Amino acid sequence: MPGWISPWPTKCWLPSAPLPIWILPTGDRKLRSADHRPQACRKSFGRPGGTTTTAVADFSLDIAPGEFVTILGPSGCGKTTLLRLVNGLLKPDGGSVTVGDRTPVPGPDMGFVFQSFRLIPWATAERNVGFGLELAGVEPVRRKEIVARLLDRVGLGRSASAYPAELSGGMKQRVALARALATDPSILLLDEPFASLDAQTREIMQLELLHLWSERRATALFVTHSVEEAILLADRVVVMGAAPHSLRHIVPIDLPRPRRDEVRTSPAFIALRNELTGIIRALITEDPNSPFFNRG
Numbered sequence: 001m002p003g004w005i006s007p008w009p010t011k012c013w014l015p016s017a018p019l020p021i022w023i024l025p026t027g028d029r030k031l032r033s034a035d036h037r038p039q040a041c042r043k044s045f046g047r048p049g050g051t052t053t054t055a056v057a058d059f060s061l062d063i064a065p066g067e068f069v070t071i072l073g074p075s076g077c078g079k080t081t082l083l084r085l086v087n088g089l090l091k092p093d094g095g096s097v098t099v100g101d102r103t104p105v106p107g108p109d110m111g112f113v114f115q116s117f118r119l120i121p122w123a124t125a126e127r128n129v130g131f132g133l134e135l136a137g138v139e140p141v142r143r144k145e146i147v148a149r150l151l152d153r154v155g156l157g158r159s160a161s162a163y164p165a166e167l168s169g170g171m172k173q174r175v176a177l178a179r180a181l182a183t184d185p186s187i188l189l190l191d192e193p194f195a196s197l198d199a200q201t202r203e204i205m206q207l208e209l210l211h212l213w214s215e216r217r218a219t220a221l222f223v224t225h226s227v228e229e230a231i232l233l234a235d236r237v238v239v240m241g242a243a244p245h246s247l248r249h250i251v252p253i254d255l256p257r258p259r260r261d262e263v264r265t266s267p268a269f270i271a272l273r274n275e276l277t278g279i280i281r282a283l284i285t286e287d288p289n290s291p292f293f294n295r296g
């Protein structure tokens with residue numbers, strides 16, 4: 001694989017192949033993505049005073065190994081909660097989440113970028129990116145090589161020795177992305193990983209991510225508020241809405257790969273952008289479950 005080295009030495013375990021993700025009602029492995037079932041995966045949170053907020057409900061999806069799925073949806077509709085269900089930080093109240101053939105647990109085989117970066121404040125950018133490799137016992141020389149390569153790919157080759165407090169929001173976000181990629185995970189879960197970047201850097205990073213992903217083809221679940229970003233990256237765009245029906249639309253993206261900048265101006269891209277923008281707008285202003293129902 002040109003430009004990408006598997007981080008694991010021979011004595012350590014090798015990363016498994018990209019894995020499927022199943023988010024299904026308990027015991028139903030045959031359900032297809034577009035089906036809606038009242039008992040599909042759901043998650044609620046308790047509130048002070050005894051009330052509950054349903055963050056995800058009626059959501060069923062199967063994601064193929066190596067597939068890139070992007071998630072769009074209005075603020076607060078449950079996108080982050082969905083990612084946290086998939087990485088095993090949260091357990092569903094009903095239904096199930098299966099990664100490969102297992103209930104997910106956070107680990108080096110899952111790369112996660114949190115909205116809040118979650119960098120270690122007392123560690124340099126280099127140490128932050130290499131932390132998972134360090135935990136896995138990858139030898140220092142090899143670790144340094146992998147980390148240097150990734151920092152370079154995210155445009156932070158000159159900031160390796162900087163601490164998080166010395167980095168801008170966009171730089172921290174790129175450190176977090178490099179860290180998620182460092183263990184060469186078979187699953188990538190990315191929660192608005194480019195939200196803090198300026199428009200131009202964001203466009204560069206989108207293509208860089210596509211390049212890195214195409215070398216390894218991890219199964220990717222990527223949350224964004226940008227319709228263009230969702231289309232550019234995805235094999236399928238999943239549109240979420242507010243509970244009780246979290247899964248609203250699944251839009252296949254048949255644009256050829258590899259995708260380059262020019263694709264953004266193609267008629268097919270523009271048609272998809274218009275379709276998805278209309279869907280999101282309708283979810284915000286025409287959905288009785290939306291806080292902005294009937295506005296705008």
Ligand SMILES: Nc1ncnc2c1ncn2[C@@H]1O[C@H](COP(=O)(O)OP(=O)(O)OP(=O)(O)O)[C@@H](O)[C@H]1O
Pocket residue numbers: 045046053054055073074075076077078079080081082
């Ligand atoms: N730990 C929690 N405790 C209580 N409520 C929560 C918790 N996490 C999320 N929620 C609630 O669940 C709902 C979905 O939140 P979530 O963060 O998943 O939405 P989101 O679609 O990712 O939002 P955004 O696009 O604004 O990041 C919201 O109403 C939120 O207040």
